Amino acid sequence: MxxxxxxxxxxxxxxxxxxxxxxxxxxxxxxxxxxxxxxxxxxxxxxxxxxxxxxxxxxxxxxxxxxxxxxxxxxxxxxxxxxxxxxxxxxxxxxxxxxxxxxxxxxxxxxxxxxxxxxxxxxxxxxxxxxxxxFSLMNKVISLDDISGALVCEAGCVLENLDNYVRQHNLIMPLDLGAKGSCHIGGNVSTNAGGLRLLRYGNLHGSILGLEAVKADGTVIDCLRTLKKDNTGYHLKHLFIGSEGTLGVVTKVAVHCPAVSKAVSLGYFGVNTFEDVLQLYRNAKISLGEILSAFEMADNRAICSTVKNLKLTNPLEDYPFYVLIETSGCDEEHDSEKLNRFLSKEMESGHIIDGTVTSEPAKMRVMATFT
Amino acid sequence: MxxxxxxxxxxxxxxxxxxxxxxxxxxxxxxxxxxxxxxxxxxxxxxxxxxxxxxxxxxxxxxxxxxxxxxxxxxxxxxxxxxxxxxxxxxxxxxxxxxxxxxxxxxxxxxxxxxxxxxxxxxxxxxxxxxxxxFSLMNKVISLDDISGALVCEAGCVLENLDNYVRQHNLIMPLDLGAKGSCHIGGNVSTNAGGLRLLRYGNLHGSILGLEAVKADGTVIDCLRTLKKDNTGYHLKHLFIGSEGTLGVVTKVAVHCPAVSKAVSLGYFGVNTFEDVLQLYRNAKISLGEILSAFEMADNRAICSTVKNLKLTNPLEDYPFYVLIETSGCDEEHDSEKLNRFLSKEMESGHIIDGTVTSEPAKMRVMATFT
Known part of the structure; x- marks a missing residue:
C-alpha cells in the first residue's frame, strides 16, 4: 500500500x-x-x-x-x-x-x-x-468475519501485521500510520490515532465495534461486541478510545475493516493561492466524491526544502502551493478518468496552474515524496 | 433522494x-x-x-x-x-x-x-x-462550513430540513430515515439513529463532531467542537449519543456532512440460497467498493406478501431470495458499468439467477417497493 x-x-x-x-x-x-x-x-x-x-x-x-x-x-x-x-x-x-x-x-x-x-x-x-x-505478547488475532469485516484481536497486535492479515481476505485496516510496523492496535485505540485513512474511513469512534478493557482495580470491562449497529446501553467503549489508559487498559478490540481498494491514483498540482487550495478541496469532494482518499497541501517553502535536502526533482515548476490528491477505488480506468477530468476542469477554472496524474506505483512514490 | x-x-x-x-x-x-x-x-x-x-x-x-x-x-x-x-x-x-x-x-x-x-x-x-x-422551537441552523462539511445547529432542527439546507451546498446529512420529515436531529443523536446511510457513512459516533447538552441539574456540557480530528480530553460527547436523554438533554449538535452523490443506480437480483446472499454481499463490497451505498435482502415470502398486498408486479420471477443493491457515486456511467459488470460476473458464478439494473428514478422506485 x-x-x-x-x-x-x-x-x-x-x-x-x-x-x-x-x-x-x-x-x-x-x-x-x-x-x-x-x-x-x-x-x-x-x-x-x-x-x-x-x-x-x-x-x-x-x-x-x-x-x-x-x-x-x-x-x-x-x-x-x-x-x-x-x-x-x-x-x-x-x-x-x-x-x-x-x-x-x-x-x-x-x-x-x-x-x-x-x-x-x-x-x-x-x-x-x-x-x-x-502488551507485546498479547498479539493474537481472535477472529475475522470476512463478510461483515469484523476483526477481533488482542491489544498487542502490531497494526501492520493486522493489515497484512485482513488483506488476505480482501479487507484493510481502517487506519494506517507511519508507525504501523511497530505500533499496537491497543495503543492506536487508547490514543485515538488518526492517520492517513481518516479522510476516507473516519475516526476510530466510528470504526471500533467493541473493546475489552481492565480498570485500575482489575475489573474487566467487556464491551467486546462486533455488531456494527449495536445500540444497547451506554456506549462506554468510547470512553476508552483516546483516554490513553487513564480510565483503563485496553486488552482486546473489535475493528470494522473496510474492503480493500484495487486501484490507487495520484494527482500532484501546482496552485496559486491558499483560497484556491480550499476551493480545490471542496471541488475534489464533489467531483471525485467516493474515490477521494487523501488530500494534502504543502507550500512552496516546504517543497523547496524537501527538494533541496532530499536531492529530488520537483515534477512541477515553482508554485506558491502544491496539492497532492490520492484516489482509491475498485476500477483504475474509472478513477483515472475522474482524476484527469478533475484536473482539466480545475485548470480551466484556474484553481490548478499545472498538474500531473499517475497510477504507476513508481511515479506515485516520487510524487509522494514531496508532500 | x-x-x-x-x-x-x-x-x-x-x-x-x-x-x-x-x-x-x-x-x-x-x-x-x-x-x-x-x-x-x-x-x-x-x-x-x-x-x-x-x-x-x-x-x-x-x-x-x-x-x-x-x-x-x-x-x-x-x-x-x-x-x-x-x-x-x-x-x-x-x-x-x-x-x-x-x-x-x-x-x-x-x-x-x-x-x-x-x-x-x-x-x-x-x-x-x-x-x-x-424542542421544536430550537430549530435554528447556527453555521455551515461548506469546505469541511461541519454543520452546527440546534437540537430541534428537523432532519429533512437540514438535508435540504446542506444540499444547497453540495452536501448531505450522513443519516437518513423514514421519519426524516418530522424527527429532530437532537432525537437522532439521543437515540443514536442508524438509518439508510449507515452502510456508507457509518454511525453517529463517527459523524457527530460535537454537541452541547444540559444535565438534569441544569449544568451545560459544552462539547460543541467542529474539528474532525479533535483528540483532546475524554470524549464525553459519545456518552450522550444513544443514551436517550438519561444523562442529559442534547441542545446543539455539530455534524460532519459528506459530499452529495450525483448518481444513484439500483440492482435487483433473484438469488437461490442465503449462502449466496452472503457471498454476494462480500463480493459487492469488493467489486462495487466505494460506490456501494445499500445492500438489502428479502426472502420469497416477504416479497410475495408485498406483491400481493400492494398489488404490484415483481420485475423478476419467483426466487427463494431477493437482493437489492444501491450504488451512489459521482459518475452515473461509471457506476452503471460497475453494477452491470457485477451482475454479469455474479450470474456467471451462479450467485445471481436473474437480475435487473437501472438508473432511472421511476424504475428505481418500483424496484424499491419490493424490498
Missing part, C-alpha cells in the same frame, strides 16, 4: 523494537523528571516481594528486571524522555492484566501501560519508577 | 406534527401505566406555582397546559402508548433548557425530553405526569 505522507509522518516501521535496542550511556536522554521538573507523587515503591508476586502471576521470563533490559522501555522513540522504571511486565492474557492491576492498585504501585512505544510525545514511557505493562 | 426501504422503514414524513393532531377519546390508546402496569416513582407533583415559574422563564405561550393541546404530546406515533403529562414546555435557548431543568431538579419534578415524537417504542412520550420538554 502506497503512503503519500512519507515526510510528514515519520516512518518508524523499520526501527527496532524496544527489546532489541542497546543504548550506550553517552546517548541517554535526560531523565524526564529532571528535564521537566516533575515531582513524584506518593505512590508505593516496588520491592522484592512485589517482584516475586508478579513472577507468580506471569512466570519468571515475563518479569524483566535487568537494568539494561528494562532501559529501552524507559526511553521514547525520539529519545526525548527517559523514565526510571525497574520492572517490565509482559502479560499474555486479560486475566493476567487484571491480576497485575488489582495487585498494583492494592499496593498503590504506579503503572505505565505501553504498546509499541512509538508515541512522539513521551506518553508511552514512565517518568519515575512506574511499572511498565507491556 | 431515493430511499430503498419504503416497507421496512415506516415513512412518517407526511404525518402531522403533534400540535396539529386532534384526537377523539374513542381512539385514545390505553394509558401506558395501566397497559404495562408501571408504578409512579416518588417524584414531585406539578402545581400552579411551578407553572407560573415556567411562564416566567419561557413566557405565556410556550407553556402549554390546555388538556387537548397537551394530549398529542402524550401519545406516541403508533398510538400504542399514552402518558398523563399536564404541561408541555417549549424552550428556545440552551439557557432556558438549563433554567427549566435546574428548577425541575430542585423540585424533583420528572421531565420527558421530546424531539419529533417519531419513535416507535414509546420512548418519546411520558408515562405519568412528566413535564414534556419539547
Amino acid at each position: 502506497f503512503r503519500p505522507l512519507s515526510l510528514l509522518i515519520i516512518n518508524i516501521s523499520k526501527h527496532n523494537v524496544a527489546s532489541q535496542i542497546k543504548y550506550s550511556t553517552a546517548i541517554l536522554p535526560r531523565l524526564s523528571s529532571e528535564k521537566y521538573n516533575i515531582k513524584r507523587k506518593s505512590f508505593g515503591t516496588i520491592n522484592e516481594s512485589d517482584i516475586n508476586h508478579f513472577r507468580s502471576i506471569l512466570s519468571e521470563n515475563r518479569v524483566i528486571t535487568d537494568e539494561s533490559d528494562v532501559l529501552p522501555y524507559n526511553i521514547d522513540w525520539i529519545k526525548n524522555c527517559r523514565g526510571q522504571s525497574k520492572v517490565v511486565l509482559k502479560p499474555k492474557t486479560t486475566d493476567e492484566v487484571s491480576e497485575v492491576l488489582s495487585y498494583c492498585n492494592s499496593k498503590k504501585l504506579a503503572v505505565c501501560p505501553q504498546g509499541g512505544n512509538t508515541g512522539l510525545v513521551g506518553g508511552s514511557v514512565p517518568v519515575f519508577d512506574e511499572i511498565v505493562l507491556n | 431515493f430511499r430503498p426501504l419504503s416497507l421496512l422503514i415506516i415513512n412518517i414524513s407526511k404525518h402531522n406534527v403533534a400540535s396539529q393532531i386532534k384526537y377523539s377519546t374513542a381512539i385514545l390508546p390505553r394509558l401506558s401505566s395501566e397497559k404495562y402496569n408501571i408504578k409512579r416513582k416518588s417524584f414531585g407533583t406539578i402545581n400552579e406555582s411551578d407553572i407560573n415559574h415556567f411562564r416566567s422563564i419561557l413566557s405565556e405561550n410556550r407553556v402549554i397546559t390546555d388538556e387537548s393541546d397537551v394530549l398529542p404530546y402524550n401519545i406516541d406515533w403508533i398510538k400504542n402508548c399514552r402518558g398523563q403529562s399536564k404541561v408541555v414546555l417549549k424552550p428556545k435557548t440552551t439557557d432556558e433548557v438549563s433554567e427549566v431543568l435546574s428548577y425541575c431538579n430542585s423540585k424533583k419534578l420528572a421531565v420527558c425530553p421530546q424531539g419529533g415524537n417519531t419513535g416507535l417504542v414509546g420512548g418519546s412520550v411520558p408515562v405519568f405526569d412528566e413535564i414534556v420538554l419539547n
